[in-house]
Amino acid sequence: MTQAIDVQNLKVVVFQLADKEYVIPVSQVQGIEKLIHITRVPKTPSFVKGVINLRGVVTPIIDLKNRFGLGESELDDSTRIIIISLEDMNVGVIVDSANDVLDIPSNSIEPQPEVVGSLEQDFIAGVAKLDRRLLILLHLNHVLNPIKSGV
Amino acid sequence: MDTNQYLEMFIEESKEHLQACNEHLLELEKNPANIAIVNEVFRSAHTLKGMSATMGYEDIANLTHKMENVLDEIRNNRLHVTPELLDVVFIAVDQLEEMVLDIAAGGTGKLDVAETVQKLHLIETGEEAPVAATTLEKNVSVEITADSNWLTYDDYELTVIQQSSEQDYQTYEISVKLREDCLLKAARVYMVFELLEKMGEVIKSSPSVEKLEDEDFDEIFYIALVTTEPKEDVQKKLMKVSEVTEVLVNSVTIEQLKNRQQEAIDKIQAEPNVSEVVEDKNTSTEIKPVEGEKSSSPKNQNQGSKTIRVNIERLDILMNLFEELVIDRGRLQSISEDLHNSELDETVERMSRITGDLQNIILNMRMVQVETVFNRFPRMVRQLARDLNKKIKLEVIGAETELDRTVIDEIGDPLVHLIRNSLDHGVESPEIRKANGKPEEGTVILRAFHSGNHVFIEIEDDGAGINRAKVLKKAIAKGIVSAEVAPSMSDKQVAELILSSGFSTADVISDVSGRGVGLDVVKTTIESLGGSIDISSTEGKGSLFSIQLPLTLSIISVMLVELGEEIYAVPLSSIIETAIIRSSDILNAHNQKVIDFRGKVVPLVFLEDVFDVPRESTKEEFHSVVLVRKGDKLAGLVVDSFIGQQEIVLKSLGTYLSSVFAISGATILGNGKVALIVDCNALII
Numbered sequence: 004m005t006q007a008i009d010v011q012n013l014k015v016v017v018f019q020l021a022d023k024e025y026v027i028p029v030s031q032v033q034g035i036e037k038l039i040h041i042t043r044v045p046k047t048p049s050f051v052k053g054v055i056n057l058r059g060v061v062t063p064i065i066d067l068k069n070r071f072g073l074g075e076s077e078l079d080d081s082t083r084i085i086i087i088s089l090e091d092m093n094v095g096v097i098v099d100s101a102n103d104v105l106d107i108p109s110n111s112i113e114p115q116p117e118v119v120g121s122l123e124q125d126f127i128a129g130v131a132k133l134d135r136r137l138l139i140l141l142h143l144n145h146v147l148n149p150i151k152s153g154v
Numbered sequence: 155m156d157t158n159q160y161l162e163m164f165i166e167e168s169k170e171h172l173q174a175c176n177e178h179l180l181e182l183e184k185n186p187a188n189i190a191i192v193n194e195v196f197r198s199a200h201t202l203k204g205m206s207a208t209m210g211y212e213d214i215a216n217l218t219h220k221m222e223n224v225l226d227e228i229r230n231n232r233l234h235v236t237p238e239l240l241d242v243v244f245i246a247v248d249q250l251e252e253m254v255l256d257i258a259a260g261g262t263g264k265l266d267v268a269e270t271v272q273k274l275h276l277i278e279t280g281e282e283a284p285v286a287a288t289t290l291e292k293n294v295s296v297e298i299t300a301d302s303n304w305l306t307y308d309d310y311e312l313t314v315i316q317q318s319s320e321q322d323y324q325t326y327e328i329s330v331k332l333r334e335d336c337l338l339k340a341a342r343v344y345m346v347f348e349l350l351e352k353m354g355e356v357i358k359s360s361p362s363v364e365k366l367e368d369e370d371f372d373e374i375f376y377i378a379l380v381t382t383e384p385k386e387d388v389q390k391k392l393m394k395v396s397e398v399t400e401v402l403v404n405s406v407t408i409e410q411l412k413n414r415q416q417e418a419i420d421k422i423q424a425e426p427n428v429s430e431v432v433e434d435k436n437t438s439t440e441i442k443p444v445e446g447e448k449s450s451s452p453k454n455q456n457q458g459s460k461t462i463r464v465n466i467e468r469l470d471i472l473m474n475l476f477e478e479l480v481i482d483r484g485r486l487q488s489i490s491e492d493l494h495n496s497e498l499d500e501t502v503e504r505m506s507r508i509t510g511d512l513q514n515i516i517l518n519m520r521m522v523q524v525e526t527v528f529n530r531f532p533r534m535v536r537q538l539a540r541d542l543n544k545k546i547k548l549e550v551i552g553a554e555t556e557l558d559r560t561v562i563d564e565i566g567d568p569l570v571h572l573i574r575n576s577l578d579h580g581v582e583s584p585e586i587r588k589a590n591g592k593p594e595e596g597t598v599i600l601r602a603f604h605s606g607n608h609v610f611i612e613i614e615d616d617g618a619g620i621n622r623a624k625v626l627k628k629a630i631a632k633g634i635v636s637a638e639v640a641p642s643m644s645d646k647q648v649a650e651l652i653l654s655s656g657f658s659t660a661d662v663i664s665d666v667s668g669r670g671v672g673l674d675v676v677k678t679t680i681e682s683l684g685g686s687i688d689i690s691s692t693e694g695k696g697s698l699f700s701i702q703l704p705l706t707l708s709i710i711s712v713m714l715v716e717l718g719e720e721i722y723a724v725p726l727s728s729i730i731e732t733a734i735i736r737s738s739d740i741l742n743a744h745n746q747k748v749i750d751f752r753g754k755v756v757p758l759v760f761l762e763d764v765f766d767v768p769r770e771s772t773k774e775e776f777h778s779v780v781l782v783r784k785g786d787k788l789a790g791l792v793v794d795s796f797i798g799q800q801e802i803v804l805k806s807l808g809t810y811l812s813s814v815f816a817i818s819g820a821t822i823l824g825n826g827k828v829a830l831i832v833d834c835n836a837l838i839i
Contacts, residue, residue, distance in 0.1 A: 042828040043720065044807075045765035046815045054807065054820060056828050059478050061805045061820045092809045147810070 012108055017138065018085060018101035021073050025098075025139045026107065026131070033086040033093060035101050038078055055084070055095065062086065064095040070146060071126065087143060094147050105138075107131045112140060161257075164209050166463070168254045171198040173529060175247050179240060180532050186235035189228075196225040202250070210361065210370060211263040214253050220274040221246050227278055242273045244533075305360050305376050307411055314357055316408050318380045323354070324405055326385060330392060331374045331400040339369045345395050346377075353388060354381025378406075466559070469520055476516050477803045481822050483509050484800075488824035521556035524602045524611070527566045528553045531573060531600065538577050545584050545595040546577060555602040557609050561683050561703055565611070568676040572613045572699050573598065575673070580617030580697055590694070592616065608685075611701045620649045620691040629654070646786075649689040649697075653677045681835070684727075710804055712821070712831065713780060714797035717762055718769035721829045723802060723821055724791065728782040728834040732796055735777050749790060751781065759837050760792045764816060784838040791837065804831070 015026035041053040041064055050069035054061050068076040081100040115127045128142040175198045182191045199221045206214035227233040249267050257263040315325045343366045350356050358378040361371050385403045392401045490502045528550050539546040581596035588594055599614040629635045629651045653673045680687050684704040691697035712723035740747050747758040779790040802821040818833035
C-alpha cells in the first residue's frame with residue numbers, strides 16, 4: 004500500500020461504462036468485486052441499488068449508469084463492483100467492466116471542455132488522452148454524495 | 155521519557171484515589187468525629203503526593219501536601235471538621251481532579267492553585283498549628299539553600315565517586331539557576347553540560363537529562379561533577395554562560411554522600427511503619443462505624459477479588475472478532491441443515507453451544523457496574539442541595555448492577571439532568587415541606603436493577619410531584635396539545651408532556667434548570683441507546699422517573715419475516731405477539747385500516763407498501779401480522795409470513811446511507827445475504 008509519490012504519473016483504475024472509459028485514482032479504490040446478491044434498501048434514490056455483504060461489512064451499492072442518468076446497467080458476467088473509499092465511507096459502484104490499471108502522465112490531464120446540458124458534467128473532473136483512448140476522470144465527491152433520508 | 159509507561163497507571167490510580175477522597179470526605183461530613191475516615195483520606199492524599207512527585211507534577215504534589223497538613227491537624231485533634239473546612243478541601247480535590255484530567259488529555263498538569271494553597275494554609279495555621287510545619291514548606295520552594303540534599307545517588311554512582319576521590323578527583327554538587335524568562339532552557343542546559351564535560355565528568359543530574367532536554371524543569375537544576383579543577387573556577391566558568399543567574403558549588407565527600415544515603419533509606423523505612431499502623435487502626439475501627447449501605451473501606455483490598463486492567467480497545471477488537479464468529483456460526487448451521495450429515499450436525503451443535511457460552515462471557519466482559527456513573531452523584535447532590543438551600547438525602551440502591559460500557563458512557567448526562575430536575579423542581583424547600591407535614595429532609599432514591607433483558611434505572615423523589623394543571627396549561631400555551639384533548643389525557647400522558655422539546659413550567663430560569671432544553675434531550679439520548687423513559691407522579695407525594703435500557707447493544711434477538719422475495723428483521727424487544735388475521739377482520743377507521751385485537755383498536759401497517767416491495771398483488775384471505783409496541787401505543791405490521799426467531803449481529807448501514815426511513819440497521823444472515831432491520835418506532839405514530 005505504499006504510495007510512490009510519483010509527481011509525473013497518476014496511477015488509475017480504468018473501467019468501462021456505456022461505451023466510455025472512466026478512471027479513478029488507485030488510492031481511492033478498495034477493491035474490485037464480482038457481482039453478488041444485493042439487498043434492496045427501500046426509500047432511497049433510484050441509483051442506490053441496495054447493500055451487499057462485503058466480508059462482514061454492510062456496504063452500499065450504487066448503479067453508476069443510473070447515477071449519470073444513462074439508464075439502468077445490464078448485469079452480466081463482465082459487470083463489476085468497484086469499492087471506492089472516500090473519507091470514512093465505503094461505497095460500491097456498478098460498472099460494465101473493469102480490467103485495467105494505468106499510469107497517466109499528469110500533464111496529459113486536461114479540464115473537461117464545457118459541454119452544456121449533460122448531467123455527467125458535474126461528475127467529471129477532467130479528461131486525459133492516452134494513445135487513442137479518451138479517459139474521463141471522475142469527481143468522486145460529487146458522484147458519492149451521502150444520502151439523506153427523504154430524498 | 156522514562157515515565158511515559160507509568161503515565162497511564164498514574165492517571166488511573168490518581169483518579170481512583172481522588173474518587174476515594176471524595177467518598178470519604180462526604181462520609182466525614184456525616185461523621186465528623188470519625189478519625190478513621192480522616193486517616194483514609196490522608197492515606198489517599200499521601201499516595202497521590204508520592205506518585206505525582208515521582209512523575210514530576212509539582213503543582214499536584216504541592217497541593218496534596220497542603221491537604222495532608224490540614225488532614226494531619228484534624229487527625230491529631232488540633233482541628234475540628236466543619237462544613238467550611240470541608241468546602242475548601244473539596245475545592246482542593248476538585249482542582250486536583252482538574253490537573254489529573256489535564257494530564258490525561260496530554261497537558262502538563264499545571265494549575266494556579268495559589269488561592270487554595272493559601273486557604274488550606276490559613277486553615278492549618280488558624281488554630282495552634284506548630285510553626286515548624288510552615289518552615290518545612292519553604293524548603294520545597296524554589297530557592298537555592300546551600301545545605302539541602304539536592305541529589306541522591308545509587309550504589310554505582312557512589313562507587314564511581316569513591317574511585318575518583320581515590321585518584322584525587324574532587325566531587326562537586328552544583329546548582330545552576332537560569333533566568334526566569336529564559337526561552338531556550340534546553341540550549342542553556344546544553345551549554346552548561348558542554349562546559350562541565352570539558353572540566354571533568356558529569357555523574358548525575360537532577361532532573362534527569364531527558365527532562366532537561368524537554369525543558370521539564372523550572373529554573374534550577376543540579377549536577378554532580380567529578381573534576382580536578384578548583385571550586386571557584388567551575389563556578390566562574392558556569393556564570394559566564396548567558397542567562398545563568400546563580401551557581402552554587404559544593405564539594406562533597408564520599409562520607410557525606412553515604413550518610414545522606416543512609417538518612418534517606420531510614421526515612422523511607424520509617425514511613426511504611428507509619429502507614430502500617432494506620433492500616434491496622436483502620437481495619438479494626440472500620441468494622442464498627444460501617445452500617446448498611448456502602449462500606450467505607452476500599453473495595454479492592456477487602457474483597458480480595460483479583461482483577462486485571464484491560465485496555466478498552468482490546469475488548470472492542472475481541473468483540474468485533476466474536477461478532478464475525480457468530481455470523482459464521484449461523485452460516486455453518488444453515489449449511490449443515492442443508493447437507494444432512496450427522497457428524498457435521500453434531501459438531502456444529504457442539505460448536506454452537508461453546509460459542510454460546512463464549513458469547514455470554516464476552517458480553518459480560520463489556521459490562522461495567524453503574525457505580526462508576528453513580529459515584530459522582532453524592533457530591534453533586536450535596537453541592538446542589540446547599541446551592542438551593544434544601545435538605546436532601548440521596549439513597550443509592552443497586553450500584554453494583556452492570557451495564558454495557560457504551561451505555562454507561564452515554565447514560566451519565568441524562569441521569570445528571572434528571573437528578574437536578576428532582577432537586578430543583580421536585581423536592582420542595584424545607585419550609586414548604588414542614589408546612590405540608592413532610593419531613594424537612596427530602597429523599598431522592600437512585601435505584602438500578604435487572605429485569606428480563608433490560609436494566610432499569612429509577613430516580614424517585616418524595617417531592618411535590620408533577621402539577622397536572624400547570625403542565626397542561628403550559629402545554630396548551632405552547633400548542634403541544636389542544637385544549638379539547640387535555641381533559642381526556644391520563645395523568646401519565648400529562649406527565650410525559652414534560653419530555654417535549656422546549657417545555658418547562660419553571661417560572662424562573664435558574665442556573666440549574668428551567669430552560670426547557672434538558673428533558674427532551676434526555677429522552678432522545680435514552681432512545682438512541684435503545685431504551686425508553688417512563689414517568690409516574692402523584693401530586694404532593696412525589697415522582698418516579700424510570701429508564702429502561704437494553705443489556706447489550708450489538709447482538710439482538712429478532713423475528714425474521716418475509717415480504718415478497720425479501721427478508722426483514724423485526725427486533726424482538728418491540729414485539730408483543732404474532733397473529734394471523736382474516737381479511738374480513740380488517741376494519742376501516744378514518745381511512746386507516748385497523749383490527750380489533752383483544753378489545754383494542756390496533757392500526758395496521760402494510761410493510762409491503764411502506765417498503766415498496768416489488769410483488770404481484772394478490773388477494774390474500776389470511777394475513778400474518780406482527781404486533782409491536784412503542785410505549786403504550788400498538789401497531790400491527792402486516793407481512794407475508796413469519797420465518798422464525800433468531801439472534802443476529804447488528805450492523806450499521808454506514809455513513810453513506812445514514813438515515814433511511816424505518817430502517818435502523820442491517821444484519822448478515824446465515825446464508826450470507828444482508829437483511830434489513832425494521833425500526834418499529836418510526837412506524838408507530
